[in-house]
Amino acid sequence: MATKIPxxxxxxxxxxxxxxxxxxxxxxxxxxxDTTYLTFPPQGLTLVWFERIFEIGAFRRTIVTSLxxxxxxxxxxxxxxxxxxxxxxxxxxxxxxxxxxVFVLPILVPEIVLGFSLLKSVAVGASLPIFPTLxxxxxxxxxxxxxxxxxxSLASFDFSIEEAAISLGSPPAKTFFTIVLPNxxxxxxxxxxxxxxxxxxxVSTSLFLTGPGISTLPIQILAHVEQFFDxxxxxxxxxxxxxxxxxxxxxxxxxxxxxLTK
Amino acid sequence: xxxxxxxxxxxxxxxxxxxxxxxxPVAATIGSTFGEGGGPLAPxxxxxxxxxxxxxxxxxxxxxxxxxxxxxxxxxxxxYVVSRAPRNLKSLLxxxxxxPLLTGVVVRSFAWLIILGKNGILNNALMALGITSEPFAxxxxxxxxxxxxxxxxxxxxxxxxxxxxxxxxxxxxxxxxSLGASPGATFRQVVFPLAVPGLIVxxxxxxxxxxxxYATPQLLGGEKQMVxxxxxxxxxxxxxxxxxxxxxxxxxxxxxxxxxxxxxRLAKRLNPMAT
Numbered sequence: 001m002a003t004k005i006p007x008x009x010x011x012x013x014x015x016x017x018x019x020x021x022x023x024x025x026x027x028x029x030x031x032x033x034d035t036t037y038l039t040f041p042p043q044g045l046t047l048v049w050f051e052r053i054f055e056i057g058a059f060r061r062t063i064v065t066s067l068x069x070x071x072x073x074x075x076x077x078x079x080x081x082x083x084x085x086x087x088x089x090x091x092x093x094x095x096x097x098x099x100x101x102v103f104v105l106p107i108l109v110p111e112i113v114l115g116f117s118l119l120k121s122v123a124v125g126a127s128l129p130i131f132p133t134l135x136x137x138x139x140x141x142x143x144x145x146x147x148x149x150x151x152x153s154l155a156s157f158d159f160s161i162e163e164a165a166i167s168l169g170s171p172p173a174k175t176f177f178t179i180v181l182p183n184x185x186x187x188x189x190x191x192x193x194x195x196x197x198x199x200x201x202x203v204s205t206s207l208f209l210t211g212p213g214i215s216t217l218p219i220q221i222l223a224h225v226e227q228f229f230d231x232x233x234x235x236x237x238x239x240x241x242x243x244x245x246x247x248x249x250x251x252x253x254x255x256x257x258x259x260l261t262k
Numbered sequence: 263x264x265x266x267x268x269x270x271x272x273x274x275x276x277x278x279x280x281x282x283x284x285x286x287p288v289a290a291t292i293g294s295t296f297g298e299g300g301g302p303l304a305p306x307x308x309x310x311x312x313x314x315x316x317x318x319x320x321x322x323x324x325x326x327x328x329x330x331x332x333x334x335x336x337x338x339x340x341x342y343v344v345s346r347a348p349r350n351l352k353s354l355l356x357x358x359x360x361x362p363l364l365t366g367v368v369v370r371s372f373a374w375l376i377i378l379g380k381n382g383i384l385n386n387a388l389m390a391l392g393i394t395s396e397p398f399a400x401x402x403x404x405x406x407x408x409x410x411x412x413x414x415x416x417x418x419x420x421x422x423x424x425x426x427x428x429x430x431x432x433x434x435x436x437x438x439x440s441l442g443a444s445p446g447a448t449f450r451q452v453v454f455p456l457a458v459p460g461l462i463v464x465x466x467x468x469x470x471x472x473x474x475x476y477a478t479p480q481l482l483g484g485e486k487q488m489v490x491x492x493x494x495x496x497x498x499x500x501x502x503x504x505x506x507x508x509x510x511x512x513x514x515x516x517x518x519x520x521x522x523x524x525x526x527r528l529a530k531r532l533n534p535m536a537t
Contacts (some may be wrong), residue, residue, distance in 0.1 A: 004439075004445065005342075005343055005445075006445050006446075008434055009339060009342070009343055012336075012339055012340070012343075013339070013340050013343040013344070015356060016336050016339075016340045016416065016420075017340075017355070017358055019364070019413065019416075020359065020362050020416065020417060021358055021359060021361075022414070023370065023372075023374060023376075023377060023413065024361070024362060024365065024369075024373060025374055026373055026377060026383060027369065027372070027373045027376065030376055038375075038376050039381075039382050040376060040377075057456065070448075073475055079275075080275040080276040080279055081276055082272040083272035083273065083275065083276070084272065084275070084276035084277070086272060087268075087269040087270070087272035087273040088273065091267065091268065091269025091272075094269050095269050095270070095273065099273060099277070101276055101283075102276075103276065103280065104278050105280055105284055105285070106280065108518065108519060108522060109284060109288055109515060109518075110470070110473075110474035110511075110514050110515065111474065112474055112476055112491050112494060112495075112511075112514070113288060113291065113511040113514055113515055114284060114287075115476070116291065116494065116498055116507060116508075116511055117284075117287035117288045117290065117291040117511070118283065118287055119498075120287065120290065120291060120504065120508075121286065121287035121290050121291075121458075122283065122287060125290075128382075134452035136279075136283050137283075139279065140279065140280065140283055140284050143276060143279065143280070147276065197364050200366070201364075201365075201366030201367060201368070201369075203367055203476060203477040204369055204474070204475070204476045204477070204491070206501070207493075207495060208498065216364055218367075218368040218477070221368050221369075221372070222368055222477060222481070224478065225372060225375065225481065229375075229379075234371060234376070236322055237368075237369040237372060237373075237466075240365065240366055240369050241365055241369065242521060244361060244364040244365050245361075247364060248357065248360065248361065249365065252357075
């Protein structure tokens with residue numbers, strides 16, 4: 001028997017969901033409108049604004065930069081994050097408790113402060129070029145996802161299976177790749193997806209590390225909105241939403257979306 | 263030797279990354295505000311003695327508090343319904359909350375530009391309905407920033423709280439009802455106290471997120487509604503006043519960490535499930 005929910009609460013929930021989904025539908029509508037200004041409902045149907053995205057050089061360049069950054073930062077975060085998550089779970093008793101706090105720091109420090117500090121210390125102070133600095137920033141930004149999500153799946157892994165394999169003569173490294181990693185595959189996928197999406201959408205950390213020479217898509221969108229208020233922005237937004245849909249489809253097929261509420 | 267410290271070696275690359283590129287640079291930013299002439303606290307005194315900057319600080323706190331309060335109420339009530347919904351509907355509702363969350367801040371803030379603009383959807387609708395003959399100036403007000411921020415953070419609140427509320431056994435709610443409590447009383451006396459730790463976690467996420475945000479106040483508030491994030495950007499990249507920007511950065515870090523520490527302590531104390 002389910003709990004009875006009062007009608008006003010149900011109505012409020014419906015209103016909240018209209019509030020959550022409505023604005024995104026409006027963006028979708030505005031992106032196919034046959035007008036040169038942003039409007040909703042769409043006045044006619046056209047896909048010309050989607051073509052226009054790729055005609056504008058700044059968008060083409062920033063889309064490429066953003067994808068490169070997201071893939072590289074996610075890969076780097078997984079390469080350093082998986083061993084860290086493994087160590088935190090496998091050698092819990094031998095490591096100090098503060099070590100796990102270190103990997104939460106990138107969440108505690110405001111993103112905008114991280115971006116500014118990297119500009120001062122790394123880009124200007126150590127004169128590192130912009131792209132590597134951006135990459136460092138994004139890697140730090142997504143590292144907590146790698147460590148925490150993979151830690152969560154390692155927490156339910158029974159390390160005695162690993163010990164059994166090692167005691168039967170399997171080398172430790174091989175054991176890790178054939179026994180441990182496949183068992184936390186879903187955690188790795190989840191970490192990858194969350195990290196990728198976080199990097200693609202980041203504004204605050206990238207803000208200080210981009211400029212006329214190199215920029216990311218969200219920063220370019222911000223700059224474009226301030227100059228031209230046209231449906232191209234709506235169509236770029238729809239592209240980003242399609243990316244989200246693709247990501248959600250992958251999550252749904254591999255893990256089920258309810259893991260996000262755990 | 264290597265074998266005994268293997269745990270350390272495995273965690274080392276990630277630890278180094280955080281130490282070198284997060285702790286050191288942020289410490290340098292904070293440190294740079296203390297070495298200036300005119301006493302160790304000079305940049306802070308100068309920050310607080312400027313009426314404009316005080317206004318920005320208060321405005322940011324106001325917007326963050328309002329955003330936290332509104333999304334807390336909306337998120338909690340919605341999450342309660344979602345957590346008690348039948349399985350299929352629940353998945354659908356969770357997907358509908360995750361989707362906006364995974365859609366970037368810029369896209370979601372931009373949506374409100376289309377809605378709240380002078381020739382925006384809301385103004386067109388109000389004029390079509392004859393409620394007003396002239397468009398309202400809704401953009402670049404504190405209200406528009408708060409609406410867009412509530413929009414950003416409500417899904418986060420729902421997802422945080424659904425997990426917490428799902429863990430409250432249905433039996434407990436049934437028991438309360440069968441002992442004669444009205445649904446309202448059950449909600450207030452059983453569900454709410456058990457959800458308090460989750461509410462605190464959600465509130466911390468939303469408050470710190472909105473206190474340090476940039477894109478939303480920039481798009482919907484502009485110069486008129488300058489907040490700490492946009493002021494910091496202006497100081498650093500327009501005025502090239504890095505000391506002032508670092509001072510703002512330090513204030514943000516201190517407030518964020520203070521709130522997190524305070525609230526986690528409070529959450530621990532208020533957790534009725536804790537043993």
